[in-house]
Amino acid sequence: MRIDELHKFSDGTLNDVRTALDDHLKGIQIKYLPQAIWRKSNKERASAMIQAIDKQLKTRKIMRSLEKFV
16 A cells, blocks of 8 residues: 555545554554564654555545535
């Protein structure tokens, strides 16, 4: 998944990806995640992806609330 492809995914999928990235960054070990060692660049990319997902979800939430008025 790339940052420029976030618009293609549903809110549930984005929430799942965000949670998995956040857990991996915090060092929470979960069985279904690969146990690879992340470099600093990987952690920075994951942080950027989390911020982009948050922005996309917030934008969608705002658009849904605005559609109620139209």
